[in-house]
């Protein structure tokens with residue numbers, strides 16, 4: 001891995017890292033000079049402003065357009081709004097609402113693209129601080145406390161599970177074009193009355209130092225780099241074309257890179273959205289093409305953002321997001337990342353389902369789902385007949401909060417067949433938490449029990465190992481990624497606190513033990529990594545502690561640092577190799593910049 005070809009690549013990536021780091025700081029800290037420079041460079045900045053403002057009350061949309069302007073602009077209006085709205089009320093902050101006439105229909109661009117979905121509450125969710133404070137390190141440097149975080153379509157955390165296609169920058173429509181940041185200027189660019197274009201992306205670099213990496217009894221220290229870039233073309237509110245490019249690479253690995261480490265140039269998303277019709281006041285959309293999937297708690301279906309390559313699918317999806325009910329129906333094939341050639345769907349791995357979410361009130365989520373997975377590939381790792389398999393998953397979840405008490409319960413049952421054996425398996429999660437909102441550092445604490453069934457005998461005609469599908473296991477079952485949601489019990493406590501508004505500290509303790517001693521320990525990828533077929537090594541996997549600290553450096557950049565340690569239990573001691581390595585640990589340091 002240390003061949004001569006690695007080094008120029010490493011140097012180039014490190015240079016781009018430094019450039020981005022400097023550029024990122026400038027974006028976050030000094031919006032005014034950046035804006036001035038942009039104005040100077042721009043061909044016709046006044047025309048841009050006029051276009052945005054003229055569109056507020058398009059003269060050709062008689063009657064309909066007028067309503068969009070009433071009372072929207074006020075005395076503080078900048079040049080972008082003056083003259084655009086005749087009905088300004090003094091003292092109101094300018095709220096430019098861009099509308100245009102596209103093929104005879106009025107488009108309210110503040111609602112486009114339709115179908116954007118905020119991330120559903122995951123399990124063991126934090127409660128970020130509110131009120132006056134420094135929301136980024138840049139705020140601290142400039143001694144600029146704020147009452148709330150600056151608006152952004154991106155989260156103020158290094159990891160971003162939602163897809164870029166769900167990054168909600170519609171708020172930019174309400175900002176005077178002259179006051180937008182560079183990142184905001186890349187969003188919502190009007191091309192014609194019908195077309196608006198957005199672009200953006202992310203760079204990250206992560207140093208990893210793993211002791212007993214993957215329980216292989218070897219150490220691995222390496223770096224992961226990733227670049228993502230997207231383009232989003234909206235044709236009115238009826239059609240959307242979204243594409244995203246990914247470059248993921250790893251450097252200096254002492255072990256063979258994992259399939260989720262490298263993908264040197266590929267398509268992460270490329271789809272068309274069509275608005276089919278309105279149902280009960282909300283649009284029903286069809287999405288066809290390559291698309292990431294994220295559903296519910298992400299215990300079963302996630303984009304897997306910790307993985308350098310993320311995770312994607314080819315297929316079709318019909319969905320609706322309403323005020324209280326969301327519905328998704330999808331049929332896809334999994335697209336495994338291939339490091340050095342273009343990714344293709346695996347026609348042997350079909351994945352589909354129907355997912356309904358009900359939100360009786362804000363923060364409360366009730367999920368009901370059915371999913372079908374077919375894996376027609378022959379797989380028998382560690383003498384375990386895993387596939388071909390057909391898995392039908394029925395499940396549900398309820399999460400919410402009341403008076404700062406938090407809860408989260410999820411259960412799934414699986415039926416089907418696995419290598420001609422009858423499959424019956426299940427998983428249960430139950431968690432309770434408390435948000436101590438008046439305590440110092442705004443802590444939130446959770447206690448959880450996770451269970452996923454295992455199989456006592458792989459050859460007795462019945463299969464009982466739960467299939468974890470396509471989860472965000474890293475988020476739930478320890479950041480060492482040594483434990484997956486298969487044949488496992490996990491009793492865990494988690495705690496978040498914020499020494500400053502811009503610093504997230506997240507602590508986890510897990511006690512893992514196998515459900516069936518003769519079944520394997522499956523890692524976060526669902527791959528068996530240790531097994532005693534006799535079951536005589538017991539079930540005690542061990543205890544893991546995770547410390548995760550996120551520094552929100554500036555509006556779009558973060559530094560993530562962490563340490564995880566596993567004290568191997570009797571099962572890992574008895575199944576260790578010649579080096580008797582049963583403990584494992586991981587240190588990592590990551591910088592990420594979005595734009």
Ligand SMILES: [Ca+2]
Pocket residue numbers: 263264265266337338339340341342343
């Ligand atoms: Ca590829």
Ligand SMILES: [Ca+2]
Pocket residue numbers: 455456457458459460461462463464
């Ligand atoms: Ca069995």
